[in-house]
Each structure stands twice: as structure tokens, then as C-alpha cells.
Amino acid sequence: MVDITQALAVLALAAGWALHASRLHRRLDRSRHDPLTGLWTRDGWTRRAERIIRLRPRAAVLLADLDGFKPVNDLHGHAAGDAVLAAAGERLTAWCGAHGVAGRLGGDEFVAVVEDDARLDDRLADLAELLRQPVEHQGVRLSVGASIGAARLATLSEPTLSAALTAADQAMYRVKGRTRRGRRLLLAPAFAVLRGLPQRLRLAA
Known part of the structure; x- marks a missing residue:
């Protein structure tokens, strides 16, 4: 016993x-969670994004960078900047819904993988408009814009997460460069949104 x-x-x-x-x-x-926004960190997001891509080959990856964030941070303080980042995280999460995963790469740069569908271009324009909505903080309305670059995996010669991130990153930075000169961008196989301006996107053939 x-x-x-x-x-x-x-x-x-x-x-x-x-x-x-x-x-x-x-x-x-x-x-694996960003303490400020509650979004996945780079490592946590990457794990989930790779799984989504394996299960849903028709996916799209996007990168979003907040334009005008530094002036907000410098003028109104870090607490105000944190409020803008937290709001951006909430809005991106809501936009992704149940069929996507959002993450924060660091600073004012965000990432997401979502299901690719016929309305994706309109949905990206909606996201840009959503991110540029003012954030209320201690009686002050804080506003930023957003440069968004995205890539459809189905259009890439190498349909991997790494390749999609590279294409989306190139699209995003070309958006920033072109919009400073007041010119539109049309990029294949990625597509982009002009710094948070409400407009219909054009997809390259």
C-alpha cells in the first residue's frame, strides 16, 4: 500500500x-503580444500568418505605416502617441475580423494577413480611411495618415510569406515616395493605398 x-x-x-x-x-x-496594442508581435504574428497561408493560399499580406505619427508624438507627448497606436491596433483588428490576423512590427508599423477576395481593393481603401480618423486624447483630436502596401500571394512567383512581405514593403515605400511628388502609384504584383486618402484602388494586371 x-x-x-x-x-x-x-x-x-x-x-x-x-x-x-x-x-x-x-x-x-x-x-508574443504587444503590451500597448494587444496585437501579435512579429514572432507571434509570423507563426499565425504562415499557418493561414498554408490553409488559405488565396491570402493577401499588407503593411501599414502611420504618416505624421512623429509630429504627434513630439508635439503632444508619448502618451498621445501611445493613444494613436492603440487606436490603430483596435481599428486594424476590427478591420481584419475573423478571417485575418493583425500584428505590430514595432514603432508605427503594422502588418496583417487577410483573405483575398473580390472586394479587397475596396476594403483596403476603407482601412486607410479608418486609420486616418482622429483619435481623442485628453480633449485633443489627434490625426495621422497611413501608407499601405499589399500583395496578393496568388500573383507572386514565389507565394510565400517572406515574398509577400517584401512585395508589400516595396509597395508601401513607393507609395510614400510617389505621394510626396503628388503622383499616383500602380504597382504589380502588389498594390497600394495613397497615404490614407479615401480613393478607389487600381490593381495592376
Whole structure:
């Protein structure tokens, strides 16, 4: 017959390991979430994005950079900047819905993978408009714009997450450069939104 003391010791040890594993899991989960926006960090987002791409080959990847964020941060302080970033995270999450995953890469740069559909160009224009809506902070209305570059995996010669991120990044920075000179952008196989301006997107053939 097993000694009751030994049995209790084994149970206590097992409970201790379970508690340790639970705490470790929570710490790991927190490390994969951005504490300010609640979005996935680069590592957490990448894991989920790769899984989505495996399950849904018709996906699109986008990068969004907030234009005019630094002046807001410099003029109104870091708390105001944090409010803008938190609002952007909430809006991007709502825009992605149940069929996409959003993340924050750092600073004022965000990323998402979403389902590619016939309305994607209109939805991206909606996102740009959403991100440029003012944020109320301590009685002040804070406004930023957004440059968005995106790539459809189906149009890439190498339909991988890495290739899609590269194409989306190129689109986003070409948007920034072209809009400074007041010119529209048409880029294949990626597509882009002009710095948060409400407009219908054009897709390259």
C-alpha cells in the first residue's frame, strides 16, 4: 500500500510542475503580444500568418505605416502617441475580423494577413480611411495618415510569406515616395493605398 505521505508528495510535485508550466505559458503568450496594442508581435504574428497561408493560399499580406505619427508624438507627448497606436491596433483588428490576423512590427508599423477576395481593393481603401480618423486624447483630436502596401500571394512567383512581405514593403515605400511628388502609384504584383486618402484602388494586371 502506497504511503499517504509519498502520495501527497507526488501530487504536490505534479501540481507544482503544472503551475510552473501554466506560468511559463502565460509569460510566453505575453511575450508574443504587444503590451500597448494587444496585437501579435512579429514572432507571434509570423507563426499565425504562415499557418493561414498554408490553409488559405488565396491570402493577401499588407503593411501599414502611420504618416505624421512623429509630429504627434513630439508635439503632444508619448502618451498621445501611445493613444494613436492603440487606436490603430483596435481599428486594424476590427478591420481584419475573423478571417485575418493583425500584428505590430514595432514603432508605427503594422502588418496583417487577410483573405483575398473580390472586394479587397475596396476594403483596403476603407482601412486607410479608418486609420486616418482622429483619435481623442485628453480633449485633443489627434490625426495621422497611413501608407499601405499589399500583395496578393496568388500573383507572386514565389507565394510565400517572406515574398509577400517584401512585395508589400516595396509597395508601401513607393507609395510614400510617389505621394510626396503628388503622383499616383500602380504597382504589380502588389498594390497600394495613397497615404490614407479615401480613393478607389487600381490593381495592376
